[in-house]
Amino acid sequence: MLVYIIRRLLMLIPILLLVSFIAFFVIELPPGDWVTTYVSQLRASGIELSSQEAQRLSQLYGLDQPSYIRYFKWIEGIVLRGDFGWSFQWGKPVGEVIAERLPITLTISLLALVFSWLVAIPIGIYSATHQYSLVDYLATFIGFIGLATPGFLLAMILAWAANQYFGFSALGLYSTEFLDKPWSMAKAIDMLKHLILPLIIIGMASAGSTIRVLRGNLLDELKKQYVVTARAKGLSEMQLLFKYPVRLALNPVFSTIGWLLPAIFAGEVLISIVLSVPSIGPLLLRSTLAQDMYLTGSIVLILSALTIVGSLISDIYLAWADPRIRYGGLSK
């Protein structure tokens, strides 16, 4: 088991390097760079920058160097000093900019994941054990709607509904009156209220797919011979259900965190933009538009790295939960 984990951890290194490479060069694709964008912005507001000044800016930010050198400098900074580069747009280190917002993204994403499980697991189990019941149809229907409705649309509609029917402005993370206040009970409650909407929206999308996966798996497992064996032993239906088929049907659910996380992060980014939650989402949108390359690259890198860690955790869980994988992994 330990060998397995260490091997997986070592494999992380090349994968992360590859991801950083992709992230960096995708950001490099746009013609022009931060300085050209900046110069045209200034021009739009009536300030003309001479080409010497622009060149000086490029030198200052190191943008005149070839991209592979900048890539290595960027990686060197990250690995050696934990320095993700400089955000031109914010005028401070990328690390600082992200640090302010990453916790919010992480909190929302993880809570949304937990929320989706809390919703999906009981419904999925009920759906499979009460096939063709009203709840089953309803769950299937909601699952499909969750699958088909773009999250940003749901966010728009729900935010509008919250305002219309509850007089509650769902935008942002706090109500305006708490913006400058220090932390207090009231502020925390206010923040929780604002978190509900993004949680529901992001969570529902993944809950929909989780219900479908779980229901399908459980229906498959319920047909297996070992269920009949357990029943023939005299086990009650409830004990039987949770000890055997549910446990086996849940494995694929937990082991696909690696696929679920990108979807959740993506949903978080989009929905935060719609609901103006000060998380990574709006930051990413603005930085991509402004070609604030180190910021954009670092965000893509960090989100990908988190996903990879997530799938690592789910693989380890799977190895722990399924002896066939655990022993197979050791013997190899």
Next chain:
Amino acid sequence: MSTHLSERTEGGVTGSTPFIDEAEDRSIGTVDERLEAADERFYYANPWKLIMWRFRRHRLAMISLVVLALLYLGAVFAEFISPYTATWRAEGFQMMPPTKIHVFHEGSLHRPFVYALEKTLDQETFKYVFTEDTSTPYPILFFTQGVEYKMWGQWPMSIHLFGTGEDAPAIMLFGSDELGRDIFSRTIYGSRISLSIGLFGVLISFMIGIAIGGISGYFGGTTDEVIQRMIDVIISIPLIPFWMALSAALPRTWTSTQTFLAITLILAAVTWTGLARVVRGKLLALREEDYALAAQVAGASKARIIFRHLMPGFTSHLIVSVTLAIPVAILGETALSFLGLGIQPPAVSWGVLLKDAQDLVAVAQQPWRLIPAIFVIGTVLLFNFVGDGLRDAADPYSA
């Protein structure tokens, strides 16, 4: 309808026949002998016929397929079907609610017609209010002359499927936006980009997927390992941020055609991984089957085994994967355009229409602005129904 909804989801689990267990089949008499004449049609039908039979059993999937076909037909003949063009403006009729279609005029039955609308300013709320002037009915005309357009960008024409003709009030089935443009026409025009971007994007990703998945499954070993790790990496990159970064790279100066092609490529760049995995997984699994071994023993080449013997074994699965990948691409386009990173106005797509409706206050007052969303959700659902129906049908020899 609802029965079919659920029958489809768990992949033909229904109707277990508990006592006809396969293992007992080794008993007396061979399978051939046990066939009844009536069953022979079933046993000897080729797999594609079986897939068709099974698919037709899924009424929901069949209906979805028909509706999708209609949607695509509408996209192809958008200019003709919409009463106006995507950019035509009804002067003075901005933010007009959907036109009501009447059949009763002064108490008597009449062919479908509309009334003219009058715009008045509500003195208390300072909002424009539209009221119907019920004095004259304007019948809805079919194959009527209207706004000029160029069919498929080539031939100037002015005939429309329906309209109200000259000097009559405009018919705007989905209302108008703040520029007075007909949202119905814009939705139909928008379907052209939104529906084709999904199709083309998946087509490209399909080709990449088959090629790379095929290489992976064909060579196996180190090649396979390297490709699989690559795919792992690409899958782990959150889709939307990746798309955002990629599409931000598109120069604003590009024409809408260039942007369209680029967005298609961007969507394909990420979605091919799923298909590649299906191809590879199936290849690796089928490679172990006895009939692959038999072909090998018979001296067939590796390529021949893959394309002649193995590929047909999972073409149906590929079609299912493609069907389920299209809605993902459609949602991707919508999201990108909504963020302003995808299709740029004046080109119209469903995402662009939803971006127009981004303002919550505007939506509160003009809820019809969200009608294009119904098209997005509907299309995605339809593709999923078809895909699920196909998935059930794709395994023709299961119970």
Next chain:
Amino acid sequence: MENANNVLVDIQDLKVQFFLHEGTVHALEGVSFQIQQGKTLGVIGESGSGKSVTAQAIMGIIPSPPGKVVDGRVLLNLPENGASVRVVNVTELPPSGSEIRSIRGKEVSMIFQEPMTSFSPVHTLGNQIMEAVRIHYPEVSKREARERAIEMMRRVGIPRPEERIDAYPFQFSGGMRQRAMIAMSLVCNPRLVIADEPTTALDVTIEAQILELLKDLQAEFGMSIMYISHDLTVVGGVADDVVVMYLGLVMEQASTNELFDNPLHPYTEALWRSIPTIDGDLDRLTPIRGALPSPFAVHQGCPFFSRCEKRIPGVCDVSRPPMVEVRPQHWVRCFLYTESK
């Protein structure tokens, strides 16, 4: 049959139907037979004959829906401390109620066909065997349950049971897994073990070992065995009495020796002819002609009519033949014998 006091299971006119989308399957159309205490009853028949459904009915585990017992009784005579006998009709008990659950695994247990899939792959064998003990004897400590499991595993011939008890099913060979299955079915010392084609999935050499083991265990523990198989020779080796089933009906019933010496029903004879023997002429194997009728078919007369070589048109396809005792303790359901009588 021989002695009413020794009857453990008494199945009376059992009718089971499966209500499927495609139609109703008459799985059992009035099955009656008895299982004697301490004896082995072989049940033989091809696919769809209803032998497995009969077993499921005894356990009360007919999958429902779509299956349903529409008529008949399955009586278990369970001796209670000393002389008194508790008679339970399984078909009347709610299928997941506590009473039937206290019978399953404890009074009646089952050995399944597929040792590969009959165990949960993610629990140790020990866990699954001990569970059987702990369900029916909650007062037994975990440690004691473990010891009983180890003891039983040793008894069925699993080497080093104190180590193997913590192994997972996939770490066992097919034959060992089937031994573990037998250990699990015997760990509560049941009165009846239903073996549903326990050796079909195994190699022939392993099959012989398992059959030998079952006989030894029966001699030691004295339980009854209901041995289901499609293989006449296997049944002949283990059973005291044999029941031949075809499409939900018992066609012939006799002691093993009697049945093998004097097969009376045309179906039984046909079965005999389709078996290869070591010294026999392989060219002369005759398969049963025709195909098994559709499971949805309803038979007014003898269900074997369509394939029978001795059929009497106008008689056999009109009404169902009754079960008659043609020779002592030898019952046959065929008009060939009702008329001679």
